[in-house]
Amino acid sequence: MRLTDQEKEFLDGRRGKAQQKAMELLVRYAEALGADRFVDTNNVCGVPGSANPFIQNYYKDKGTSEYDAIFSFFDLDSDELIEAPPALASTCCLQGGADPDNWETLGTKPQVFDIYKDREQFARDRGVKILKTCTPYVVGNTPAFGEHCAWMESSAVVYCNSVLGARTNTEGRESTSAAMLTGKIPDWGFHRDEFRRGTHRIDVEVPVDSVMDWGMLGYFVGDVVQERIPVLTGKYGRPDLIRHKHFGAAAASSGGVELYHIVGVTPEAPAADAAFGGNTPVATITYGAAERKRTYDAINSSAKDTNVDYVMLGCPHAALEQIEEAARLLDGRRVNANSALWIFTSRDVKQQAEARGLIDAIAKSGAVVMTDTCSAFAQAIPPGTKVAALDSAKQAHYLPAIMNIQAWFGSTRDCINAALTGTWNPQDL
């Protein structure tokens, strides 16, 4: 690898032991990728020092408050215990495992909540911004066009690359923590022009307009292109932030899409030619009525029973407009006695919603707005849940596998109606 003087100083330990271990990990990672240099980054999104009960217990009594065992051994994959210094690069903490206010509703045990509080303190003490959301781009971390980032969270990565035109690979826990200490990440993949060109052409032949439509289209696209780069042309309206959020999250779940181009919409796709950048499309795939139906059936493949025990909204975390929509659809009515409605968002958006009285209005219906986490991430659903209804194709992809339940996927309106009636009776198909 070609290392700069600064990178050599990190690697030989002149800039600190933790930075050395971070650089060693980054070099192992870059060599695995086949990268020959690093790029500088000052925008890191990760989960530094976080722990679930297994990890907490695994490293119990192996560190101290300064010499953090989890950060040393897990984040940096170091064999030595090191002192965990403050972040060098600007770093945000993504979602976690519990809601700070409603953790008991979520079913979090007090001793587990203590772990999350302790790990949040660890990150805060290192100067990490406590965003606690999968949507950092909704709450102020909006990198500039072309900016090199090191982000985790597949739904945020695909938004960062596709909608903002910033540059990040899907980083992991260990690489983001190493980037936080060094401001370095391998110059590979989406940091490079030649990697950002489209590979597959998707001709959209049915109208795509609602958030549900965009979620389904994303799920279809991820399934057919897997980890490659789709270029969409055809019949679609101009997606807003929420539609991009649901499209990208779905495409990054059914496949591994990290960048998409929508001709006439996303910044690197003023025209199809520009999006392909000279690539000949590997395949041209049509999304028509049959593909839409097949996608709907695939997302709903786990669902049979129409009695809905639980409705979850907010995957990825709800934007303020989605909280407004939920409050409007609930319209002062009560959630059915046999059902529950949980809505997940970020702390920042919840604060905005509180200022508008929306959280109180939603609470009066019996629904709960929670932050920091979601059902899939916290592995938390109301006790006894057998059937859920979801307005996110991503959550519908993950939740049945994680919690071994059935899940219906549909529009936000149909989900809220399911919460109000306890029955799945979709109107928007």
Add this chain to the structure above:
Amino acid sequence: MESTGSVAGRPEGLHDERIVLHGRKVVGGRAEGEALVTHDTVPGWGGVNPMQGVITEVRHELRGVSFANKVLVCRGAKGSSGWSAMFHTARLAGTAPKALVFNEMTTKIALGAVVMRIPSVTDLDRDPLDVIETGDWVIVDGDRGVVEVQKRRER
């Protein structure tokens, strides 16, 4: 299954002939074991249970199958950015694969291979998904980028 030879778990009924594939080192080291092959990409967070070493994704062809101590042969990795942390956790739980052989490089699988610390090879001169079947015996030499395959006689 009775074991023969020097490596535990090595089954009887293997062809003596070794098919040799040449590729590129991802992570060094040498390991051998029984192949677990999937043409699907392998999910991470939300699609595996690292405590049990089992794939849980609903529509995956290996749903319910354990990758623990197998040589995992796959197209690549997909899904969440939690891929490396899940397989890192599998290493701590003792359920990680013994080695990785794959076709498509991504940051997920590269970082996952690094933190699992298992011999891993990619960019092979023949498609390992065509050559290797589940149950074959596979020797992975990460440093040399070489994968040796002994086919199972009966199926």
